[in-house]
Amino acid sequence: MMNFNEDNKALLLIVDDEKSTRDGLRLALEDSFDCYVASDIRQAMNILKSENVDLMLTDLRMGADNGMDLLDQALTLPKPPVTIMMTAYGSVDTAVEAMRRGAWHFVTKPLNIDEVEMLIKRALRGKKQDNKIVKLEQENQLLRKQSGKSPHGLEKLIGNSPAMTNIHQMITQIAPTKATVLIEGESGTGKELVAGAIHAMSGRPTNKLVTVNCAALSPQLLESELFGHEKGAFTGATQRRIGRFEQANGGTIFLDEIGEIDPTTQVKLLRALSEKTIERVGSNTPVKINVRIVTATNKNLRKMVANDEFREDLFFRLNVVKIEMPPLRNRTEDIILLANAFLKEFALENDRPEKPLNDKAAELLQLYTWPGNVRELRTAIEHGVVMSNDTSINEKHLPSFLTKNNSNNQISNTNTPNTKNSLAEQEDFNLSALEKLTIARALQHSGENRTVAADLLGISRRTLQRKLKDLKSQ
Ligand SMILES: Nc1ncnc2c1ncn2[C@@H]1O[C@H](COP(=O)(O)OP(=O)(O)OP(=O)(O)O)[C@@H](O)[C@H]1O
């Protein structure tokens, strides 16, 4: 649920190592939001663990700390905040990487406070919508349970290509068993969705699905995250902590990015799997666990075993059933189906009418090779929905990498030096176009009443006047 305090204000966390930026942002935003500030990852995580933060605005480079690591850690929380990353002007590749890793959006420094605020509001609206959808899903699950039918998890995994049909069949078959499942596949192919579907269809839907991102934590933290620790087990362990395995008891644990786990934790995990017991760090008392284990990786674990980077005995324990997610370029039949589902989703989220793709746009989507797979397609469709000022979504509204040429890996090739215009050019991420659209919509909604429109946008009437003047002169 959205965290609203008495004033109905959303809770923001601003993370930046520069005091002036922190304070400046807080000052500018505290009228509309409740703001916490932090200067490094440790402080930020402490706040995120104790407060129900709705949105985190974090700098990318903070002394020794990196905003990307903070993002990774935040995403392991039960209720992660929506995250907007602040990056230096022109660092498109890092910004894109941040979005791939789960950031909602990015803003470039120097910051334009109105833009930041508008983006925050948009993100929070999206979150509210997500919550609505989650709530609906919960209600549906309950209804299905009451009517005696098992809840589905497959409807979220869109695709009717032979490869996806095969995956659906496999999930249906193995979900009710206790078999350990290894999901392999490139980034963005839907591994996490598969893990969710396996759990949802496991026949134990009331039990928990606990997810751990193994790449996000240092070895020591990962160990205590998985197995828990006793008070005093190490410096900083001021209280006993129940680990994720114990939390997942009776349900499913999903170990994401399993290829990243360090040798010591590999040994402990192997023991947990073979003996079905765990020991909290700092304790010798075994705790019995009854947990279904699902793991995922975008690496080839067998190759890692061959290179001595992953224990063979652990690999065999994890690889009881393997699901290999096909890259999107190998199932082009699914592209339009997926695109249409995302069109619907983003029209709803952005409160816009649902528009069809025109033929040219559909063709471009099918020709592109999608190195970032379904995640990349989803982002491209969001772009199209937001940019379209027409009755359909046409090629002009899609990100420019689709129209330029169809060479592979547009995104991973962005380490060429960025020129001044590259942000807009490479990613077609055009904040001012977005702003124009949003303003036009607000004016339309308010029947051209500028005071009301400014209110809708969460900016002052004066700022709106100035923006309208600027836009006219463009
Ligand atoms: N078949 C699908 N149908 C609908 N949405 C999908 C499908 N596959 C992936 N997605 C969407 O694409 C995004 C990426 O999916 P997901 O996080 O499951 O990928 P992943 O394989 O775990 O990627 P990574 O290796 O980067 O963690 C999500 O927004 C997910 O909802």
Ligand SMILES: [Mg+2]
């Ligand atoms: Mg994943």
